[in-house]
Amino acid sequence: YSHWKGQVLNSDELHELYDGLKLNDVNKYDYVLTGYTRDKSFLATVVDIVQELKQQNPRLVYVCDPVMGDKWNGEGSMVMDVLHSMGPDTVVITSSDLPSPRGSNYLIALGSQRTLFVGTGDLxxxxxxxxxxxxxNNLKVACEKTVSAMHHVLQRTIKCAKARAGEGLKPSPAQLELRMVQSKKDIENPEIVVQATVL
Known part of the structure; x- marks a missing residue:
C-alpha cells in the first residue's frame, strides 16, 4: 500500500497490555508466537513476559518468527546449527536456496511467485x-500441511486478484489481500500438494 496509518506498540504499551491480561486472569497460555520486533526494549519485554508465562506453564512453547528477509547464500544450514545450539528444538527457514547434505533437515521445493503478498510470513x-x-512428533507432516495450505491460499488469492483487476492488468495490493476466509477449508484440511524430502 502507498499509505500506512496507525501506531506501533512500544514496550511500555506491551507491558500495560500484558498487565491487563493478568488482571483479568487470561494470561494462561500453551503457546506464544511473536513476529517482527523492531527494537531491543520491546524484545526485552517479550522475553520478560515469556519467562513469566513459562513459570506458570513450564511446557509453554515460544515461537519466534524473526522476519529476517535475508537471501541465504548457502549458510542456511550453518545458521540453523547456531540457532539449535542456542536452545530451539525446531528451526524453519523459508524462502531459501538451501542445498545441504544434512540428515534430519527437510526440504520442500516450490516454484516462486512473481507477486508481492503481505502477511504470508504471519500466516x-x-x-x-x-x-x-x-x-x-512429525515436523515433516506439519511442514507439508503448512506449505500446502499456503499454496492453496496463494492460488485462490491470485485467481481472485486477477479477476478483480481485469484481463491483462496487474492486481493492486488491495486486490492481493490474502483470501484466508475463502480458504478456510484449505487451511483446516489442506490437500497435500508438496512433499518434504530429507536433506
Missing part, C-alpha cells in the same frame, strides 16, 4: 504452529 508461522501442535 505461515501461525499455521506451522498449529500443525506442529496437531503433529508434535
Amino acid at each position: 505461515f508461522a501461525a499455521m506451522l504452529l498449529a500443525w506442529t501442535h496437531k503433529h508434535p
Whole structure:
C-alpha cells in the first residue's frame, strides 16, 4: 500500500497490555508466537513476559518468527546449527536456496511467485504452529500441511486478484489481500500438494 496509518506498540504499551491480561486472569497460555520486533526494549519485554508465562506453564512453547528477509547464500544450514545450539528444538527457514547434505533437515521445493503478498510470513508461522501442535512428533507432516495450505491460499488469492483487476492488468495490493476466509477449508484440511524430502 502507498499509505500506512496507525501506531506501533512500544514496550511500555506491551507491558500495560500484558498487565491487563493478568488482571483479568487470561494470561494462561500453551503457546506464544511473536513476529517482527523492531527494537531491543520491546524484545526485552517479550522475553520478560515469556519467562513469566513459562513459570506458570513450564511446557509453554515460544515461537519466534524473526522476519529476517535475508537471501541465504548457502549458510542456511550453518545458521540453523547456531540457532539449535542456542536452545530451539525446531528451526524453519523459508524462502531459501538451501542445498545441504544434512540428515534430519527437510526440504520442500516450490516454484516462486512473481507477486508481492503481505502477511504470508504471519500466516505461515501461525499455521506451522498449529500443525506442529496437531503433529508434535512429525515436523515433516506439519511442514507439508503448512506449505500446502499456503499454496492453496496463494492460488485462490491470485485467481481472485486477477479477476478483480481485469484481463491483462496487474492486481493492486488491495486486490492481493490474502483470501484466508475463502480458504478456510484449505487451511483446516489442506490437500497435500508438496512433499518434504530429507536433506
